[in-house]
Amino acid sequence: MGRLSDRIFGLAVILVALVYIASAMQIQASFLSDPVGSKAFPILIASVAIICAVVMILRPDEEPEWPMAWTVVSIFISIALLVGYAYTLKPLGFLIPTAIVSGALSYQINPKPRFAVAAGLGLSIGLFVLFKYVLDLGLVPFPKGWF
Amino acid sequence: MDILANLSLGFGIALSPYTLMLAVVGCFIGTIVGALPGLGPSNGVAIMIPLTFSMGLDATAALVLLTAIYYGAMYGGRISSILLNIPGDEPALMTTLDGYPMAKAGRAGDALVISGFASFVGAFLATIGLMLLAPVLSNVAYQFGPAEYFALYLLAFATLGGISSKNQAKAALASCIGLMIAMIGLDPNSGLPRLTGGNLHLYDGIDFLVAIVGLFAVSEIFFFIESHGKSSAVGVTLDKVRVPWAEIWTTRWTMLRSSLVGFIAGILPGAGASLGSFMTYMMEKSIAGDKGKFGTGVAKGVAAPEAGNNAAAGGALVPMLTLGVPGSGTTAVLLAVLVTLNITPGPTLFTDRPDVVWGLIASLLIANFVLLVMNVPMVKIFVKILTVPPALLLPGVTMVSFVGIYSLTGSYFDLLLVVAFGVLGYLLRKLDIPTVPVIMGILLGHQMEKQLRDAMVLSDGDWTYLFSSGISTGLMIAAFLGFVAPIFLRRILSRPERVAD
Numbered sequence: 068m069g070r071l072s073d074r075i076f077g078l079a080v081i082l083v084a085l086v087y088i089a090s091a092m093q094i095q096a097s098f099l100s101d102p103v104g105s106k107a108f109p110i111l112i113a114s115v116a117i118i119c120a121v122v123m124i125l126r127p128d129e130e131p132e133w134p135m136a137w138t139v140v141s142i143f144i145s146i147a148l149l150v151g152y153a154y155t156l157k158p159l160g161f162l163i164p165t166a167i168v169s170g171a172l173s174y175q176i177n178p179k180p181r182f183a184v185a186a187g188l189g190l191s192i193g194l195f196v197l198f199k200y201v202l203d204l205g206l207v208p209f210p211k212g213w214f
Numbered sequence: 215m216d217i218l219a220n221l222s223l224g225f226g227i228a229l230s231p232y233t234l235m236l237a238v239v240g241c242f243i244g245t246i247v248g249a250l251p252g253l254g255p256s257n258g259v260a261i262m263i264p265l266t267f268s269m270g271l272d273a274t275a276a277l278v279l280l281t282a283i284y285y286g287a288m289y290g291g292r293i294s295s296i297l298l299n300i301p302g303d304e305p306a307l308m309t310t311l312d313g314y315p316m317a318k319a320g321r322a323g324d325a326l327v328i329s330g331f332a333s334f335v336g337a338f339l340a341t342i343g344l345m346l347l348a349p350v351l352s353n354v355a356y357q358f359g360p361a362e363y364f365a366l367y368l369l370a371f372a373t374l375g376g377i378s379s380k381n382q383a384k385a386a387l388a389s390c391i392g393l394m395i396a397m398i399g400l401d402p403n404s405g406l407p408r409l410t411g412g413n414l415h416l417y418d419g420i421d422f423l424v425a426i427v428g429l430f431a432v433s434e435i436f437f438f439i440e441s442h443g444k445s446s447a448v449g450v451t452l453d454k455v456r457v458p459w460a461e462i463w464t465t466r467w468t469m470l471r472s473s474l475v476g477f478i479a480g481i482l483p484g485a486g487a488s489l490g491s492f493m494t495y496m497m498e499k500s501i502a503g504d505k506g507k508f509g510t511g512v513a514k515g516v517a518a519p520e521a522g523n524n525a526a527a528g529g530a531l532v533p534m535l536t537l538g539v540p541g542s543g544t545t546a547v548l549l550a551v552l553v554t555l556n557i558t559p560g561p562t563l564f565t566d567r568p569d570v571v572w573g574l575i576a577s578l579l580i581a582n583f584v585l586l587v588m589n590v591p592m593v594k595i596f597v598k599i600l601t602v603p604p605a606l607l608l609p610g611v612t613m614v615s616f617v618g619i620y621s622l623t624g625s626y627f628d629l630l631l632v633v634a635f636g637v638l639g640y641l642l643r644k645l646d647i648p649t650v651p652v653i654m655g656i657l658l659g660h661q662m663e664k665q666l667r668d669a670m671v672l673s674d675g676d677w678t679y680l681f682s683s684g685i686s687t688g689l690m691i692a693a694f695l696g697f698v699a700p701i702f703l704r705r706i707l708s709r710p711e712r713v714a715d
Binding site for chain 1: 438620
C-alpha cells in the first residue's frame, strides 16, 4: 500500500463532494424555475469530481516528496501567522502586523534572526510608503487612538 | 482598410503620455517579476491585479498596465531560466534546456540576447496575427448560441490538462473543484443563495481574484519555506553583453517557424504557452537532427522555445478576446481583469468597445519595442534582481498580495480565503494537480451553467439540442478527443527532463 497521498486526497474529495451534493439537494426551488434548475449543474459537477477521485484512488501516481517533520511545523506556523495577519490588519493598522508577520515569515524561510528583523521592519515601512504615497491606497498606519 | 483605421484609433489611445508611461512601468515590473526565480507571468499578473484596481485606473489603462506586465514577465522569465536553471513557469522550462548549458559555457550574454530577440520576433508576429485573426474570428463567434458556448467551455476544460498531461483524472478533478467553488453564492437565475452553508460572507460567492492571489501568489511562500530559500542550481555570472548578429541571423527560420507554430498553439483553447514552447523546441530539434546538438547549448535551442512561447502568449489572447475563453493560465487571469472591469469579452467586444481592443493591441506593439530595449541593452539591470534573497522577496510578495486584496474588498474574511487558497494551491501542486483549471472553473463556472440553462430553456428541456448545430457537435467531438488524446499520446510525447547540474 504505497502511494497513499493520492488515495487520501481522493477520499477527501469524495467526502467533500458528497456533502456538496447533499447540500445541493437542499436548495430551495424557485417559482421562476427553468428546465435545469439550481440543483442539476452543481450535482453533475460534484458527480464528475467523485468519478475523478475514484480514478485517483484506483490508479494513484507516485508519492510526492513531502517535507520533513520540522518543515511541516514551520509551514503550519506560517499559516497561523497569515491567519493572524488577516484578523489584525484592520484593528491594529498596517505597520505593526506587517513588520511582525513578514519578519517571522522571513525567519521561516531562512533562519537568520537579524536579517529577519531587518526584513520585517524594512518591508513594513517600505511597503507602507509605496502603498500610501505612491499608489495612494487608503491604509491606516497605527491602531486608532495612538496619535 | 479597416485594420489601419482601427490601428490608428488604437495608437491614438496608446500613445497618450499617461498610457505610454503605464506601458513602460508595466514592462519594467513584468520583466522584474518574470526574472525572479520561481515566479512567472501568472504570479506577476496575479499580484498586480488587486493593486491595479485599488488605484482606480480606467478600463483601458488597467488593461494596458496588466498586459504590459504579462508580456514583460514572458520576456523576463528567460533570465532566471538561463542564468539559474530555474524556470519561472512551465513554458520557460524549455528555455533552460539549451539556455543553461550555454550560460555554463560562459555564453550567458549571448543566450540572453538571442532569446530576447527571439521573444521579440515571436511576440511581434503574434500581435500582428492577433490583429488580423481576431476580427475574423469574432465574426464567426456571432453564430454562437448557448449550445455552442456550452460546448466551447467543455472543450476548454477538456483540453486544459494539455497534450503532455500526465494524469487526466487530476486535470478534470481540478476543473471540477473550480466549478464547484463557482456555484457557491447566489444563483443568478433564481436569486436564491445556494451551497453557502449559511455563511453570510459567502452569499456574494467567492471572488476569483481571491482565488487567483491565493493559488498563484501566496502558495509560493510555502514552497520557499519547504526549500528554505535554497536553490539547487548554481548561479552563472554574466560578463560582457554584446549582440551576436551573425548567430541571430542563423536562427531566422527557426524564429519564424516557431512563431507560427507557437501562435497556433496559443489559439487552441486550453493549450497555451506551455504547448507552444514544447512543440517548437521538439520541432526544431527534429529538423536540426543529431547534428543540431540540441540540449548542449545551441542558439536555435534557445530561440525556438522563446519565440514559441511569446507567440503563444499573443495567440492565447485571440480566443480570450473573441470568445471569452482563455487559452492559458495567464490569459485566464487577464480574463478575470476584463470581467472585473465590466467588459464582457466576446464577439461584441470588437464593435462595442473598439477603444479597448485596439488600444490594447497598439499598446502591445509598443510594449514589444520597449521590452526589446529593456531586455537587450539593459539586461544587466534585471540580472541584479536575481541576487535578491528569497527571505526578503517572498514575505514582500505575500504582503503585497494581502494588501492588494484588502484594499480592494476591505474584508478580513477574504484574507482568510486567500490563506485557504494558498494552502490549497500548495497541496494541489504537491500532488501534481494543475491549479490553472481551478481558476478557470471559478471564472467560467457561472457562464457555463448559464449557457446550459439557457440552451435548455430554448429547447424546453430537450438534451439533444446541445448537439443540434454543426459547430456545437464539432466542438463536443473535439472536447472528447482533446481529453482522451493525451492518455494515448503520453508515451510518444514524453517531456525532456530538466538539465541536471
